[in-house]
Amino acid sequence: MxxxxxxxxxxxPVHPEVLEVTFHVMKEHYGNASSIHGFGREARKLLDEARSVFAKSIGAKPIEIVMTSGGTESDNTAIIETALSRAHFGKHLITTAVEHHAVLEPMEYLESMGFEVTYLPVDETGLVHLEDLIAAVRPDTSLVSVMYGNNEVGTIMNIQEIGAFLAETETYFHTDAVQAYGLEDIDVKQDAIDLLSVSAHKINGPKGIGFLYINEEIHLPSFMRGGEQETKRRAGTENIPAIVGFQRAVEITEQxxxxxxxxxxxxxxxxxxxxxxxxxxxxxxxxxxxxxxxxxxxxxxxxxxxxxxxxxxxxxxxxxxxxxxxxxxxxxxxxxxxxxxxxxxxxxxxxxxxxxxxxxxxxxxxxxxxxxxxxxxxxxx
Incomplete structure (x- = not known):
């Protein structure tokens, strides 16, 4: 059978067109995007083009897209760096009981460092109720992280309502959109989302590549240290073949x-x-x-x-x-x-x-x- x-x-599975373009870039455009010679400039051009495609797909600006190794790094960066950099504002965080472990484990890590985390309950359909969130938010709540769509049962959260409420507060709003990206119409500005995580391998792109949207008004320290790539927001030589493959996967998904x-x-x-x-x-x-x-x-x-x-x-x-x-x-x-x-x-x-x-x-x-x-x-x- x-x-x-x-x-x-x-x-x-990787889409055949993604496979083709990834291999082509790996073979023909091997320059480092941080190098100033022609090989580097070619790679930089591909990186900039891909960043624009990613930004447009969620209603963001190219400068607001930070390349990462995938959803886990994006979630960890958004949660840990927000918490640490805003500790002076408050050490209270809110998430849900049904998040992916890439969200739950960073929250547990922060608890071990003295942060307080509220885990919101869900009903029998997997949905978080807005009134529970409203009741949980405090003056010292620095971040709320609620996934866009659940990876196990598929329930889509009331992201628009949550974003509208949090937009009137000082609390940052992060959403893990790894499962929803590509199938749902996402607009970070319209939904008042401050931070959003995405991974390529869920939409027929390569593994090991993703991005984190960070609202341009938010300035997070780099989670990765060792270079000034991604405008000093994520150190490490950009994986141009995977990024271009990811771009093609996004373009196909959009169509x-x-x-x-x-x-x-x-x-x-x-x-x-x-x-x-x-x-x-x-x-x-x-x-x-x-x-x-x-x-x-x-x-x-x-x-x-x-x-x-x-x-x-x-x-x-x-x-x-x-x-x-x-x-x-x-x-x-x-x-x-x-x-x-x-x-x-x-x-x-x-x-x-x-x-x-x-x-x-x-x-x-x-x-x-x-x-x-x-x-x-x-x-x-």
Whole structure:
């Protein structure tokens, strides 16, 4: 049987055009963008062009885009550097209980340094309520970090409302947009976002490259030390081949956004209907009104997600039980625990299916067929 990859929220295959342009730049434009000779100027021109594309994609200015190694570095920089540089303002931070570990662990690190962190609860759809945030903000709150869309259940947060509220305060607003970027229309100015994290490998770009948007009115110390690249905001020679590959991935995504949203929603509905027809006892985890189109998290009642994943893997089908950064350990999902409680059966009986480049209706049909067989076998074993 042909292998079926349905874990695009973990990482996505590189688009052929991205592969082609990345290799071309690696071969033909090897100059250092900080060098003043012609080779360096060629690289600098490519860097500047890519930065403009990234900025336009979120309604920002090119000067507000800082190249990073990906979402984790972007999150760490936004959170840790904001907290440390604004410690004189206040040492209180706010985030949610369902953030990616690239946000939660920096918060825990800051707690060990004497900062106070409030972890906002979510409802059973994974949504943070604005009134909870409003009640939590204090005069000494220096930063609020709320993800744009959840990587496990796909729930889209009320970013516009949060941004509008925080715009009237002295508190900075950061959002991890790694899963949402490319599929959702993001405008950092309209949404009053001060800091935003993005990674290329979620949108068919190369791994190891991303960017952090920093509002031009915010001046953060460089998280990386050792050079004056990125206007002294991120030391280290820029990875021009990966950056240009990332640029091409963004351009393709911008062109195909509407089509992709419609296609992924179609896959989602097809999978749901297929499970219903197969009489599988399941429920959807997440918000069914405001959700990322490429992510579907389902509770398959009475079936261990670990056993289900292993059986499907033996058949060449790749899905997950949550974030790729924790799935290797098969620890209970902190997202589902926050939504339903640690003792809920959903925590250990839910799986995530995610769609992307290369997914077909035939793959969905075959995945549903095999999943149904495995579920029924596990239930009767």
């Amino acid at each position: 042909e292998k079926i990859y349905l874990d695009h929220a973990a990482t996505s 195909e956004r509407s089509k992709r949203r419609e296609t992924y929603d179609g896959f989602r509905n097809q999978l749901i209907e297929g499970l219903k027809q197969a009489e599988i006892d399941f429920e959807i985890n997440g918000n069914e009104t405001h959700y990322l189109k490429h992510i579907l998290n389902i509770w398959i009642k009475g079936v261990s997600s670990e056993q289900l994943l292993m059986n499907l893997d033996l058949l060449g089908i790749g899905i997950s039980a949550g974030s790729a950064c924790t799935a290797g350990n098969m620890e209970p999902s902190h997202v589902l625990s926050a939504m339903f409680g640690k003792n809920s059966p959903r925590v250990k009986e839910s799986v995530r299916v995610s769609f992307g480049l290369g997914t077909t209706t035939e793959m969905i049909d075959e995945a549903v067929k095999q999943l149904s067989v495995v579920v029924k076998r596990l239930k009767h074993s």
